[in-house]
Amino acid sequence: MSDVVQHTTWEMVEGAMERLDAAMAGIDALDESARTKTLELKEALEDFYGATLRQIVRVLKVSPHGEPMREQLLMDPMVATAFSLRGLVQPTLAQEVVALLELVRPQLSLQGAEVVLASVDASRVKLRCSGSAAGCGAGGLQRELTELILSRIEGCDEVVFEEADSGAEIANHVADQAVALKRFVTIGLVSELPESRCVPVTVGTMSLILVKVEGKVSCFRNECAHQGRSLEGAQIEDCTLTCRWHGFRFDAHSGEGITIPGVDLEVVPLRIRDDRIQVASPW
Ligand code: FES
Numbered sequence: 001m002s003d004v005v006q007h008t009t010w011e012m013v014e015g016a017m018e019r020l021d022a023a024m025a026g027i028d029a030l031d032e033s034a035r036t037k038t039l040e041l042k043e044a045l046e047d048f049y050g051a052t053l054r055q056i057v058r059v060l061k062v063s064p065h066g067e068p069m070r071e072q073l074l075m076d077p078m079v080a081t082a083f084s085l086r087g088l089v090q091p092t093l094a095q096e097v098v099a100l101l102e103l104v105r106p107q108l109s110l111q112g113a114e115v116v117l118a119s120v121d122a123s124r125v126k127l128r129c130s131g132s133a134a135g136c137g138a139g140g141l142q143r144e145l146t147e148l149i150l151s152r153i154e155g156c157d158e159v160v161f162e163e164a165d166s167g168a169e170i171a172n173h174v175a176d177q178a179v180a181l182k183r184f185v186t187i188g189l190v191s192e193l194p195e196s197r198c199v200p201v202t203v204g205t206m207s208l209i210l211v212k213v214e215g216k217v218s219c220f221r222n223e224c225a226h227q228g229r230s231l232e233g234a235q236i237e238d239c240t241l242t243c244r245w246h247g248f249r250f251d252a253h254s255g256e257g258i259t260i261p262g263v264d265l266e267v268v269p270l271r272i273r274d275d276r277i278q279v280a281s282p283w
């Protein structure tokens with residue numbers, strides 16, 4: 001008998017999540033009595049599986065071989081998803097950095113910069129860069145990236161940069177990281193999102209704002225580009241989002257600054273699957 005463990009895949013996780021989403025949508029369509037009973041059953045099953053997973057974590061914690069077993073288990077996408085949905089795994093520093101780099105990749109690409117995680121050593125993060133993020137003119141961009149990482153990721157004390165040997169090397173890294181991060185969470189339904197309103201959503205530790213204008217959905221980090229205050233309560237009119245604090249205005253589709261061009265909202269990439277609005281999970 002083979003002792004090689006067959007891992008599940010992120011595609012399988014995604015398929016399972018889609019089935020769950022579809023089943024939840026079906027429950028919503030039931031009459032009240034049937035919906036109540038079905039939700040009770042769902043809660044009982046969740047309690048049962050939650051208690052089971054917590055017990056597995058406790059046993060692994062006290063077992064002499066528990067830590068390597070836990071690490072091996074968490075390499076499996078289905079297991080990692082089940083544990084993270086229950087809040088039983090914390091992202092590693094490397095995972096947090098990779099997730100953050102994926103979030104800012106569109107802006108970096110616009111500036112002709114490519115940056116990937118090279119290594120993590122305790123609280124020191126080494127990034128590998130090319131394009132405008134490398135060379136003698138890259139100081140400003142590297143400082144911005146360093147500030148972003150230090151301000152967003154608690155366990156990181158130092159960020160250093162090294163130049164990639166070639167563009168191809170960094171492109172392979174980006175592809176690997178994209179695969180590693182191919183985990184999406186549903187954060188809302190297009191059909192249920194009100195038009196021209198800022199709807200707050202939380203994903204892990206990220207606070208986001210969803211906006212639907214003329215049927216097009218956009219997602220931004222919930223921080224105004226002026227002083228970083230929450231965008232909840234911002235007014236949206238004619239595709240212009242106006243922050244309630246000091247009236248800075250932004251394009252509600254792209255997040256681009258209108259009051260001060262270049263002072264833009266931070267866009268969070270999303271995808272729409274059927275009616276579901278999904279963003280890459282930070283872990
Ligand atoms: S914080 Fe939004 S306009 Fe000042």
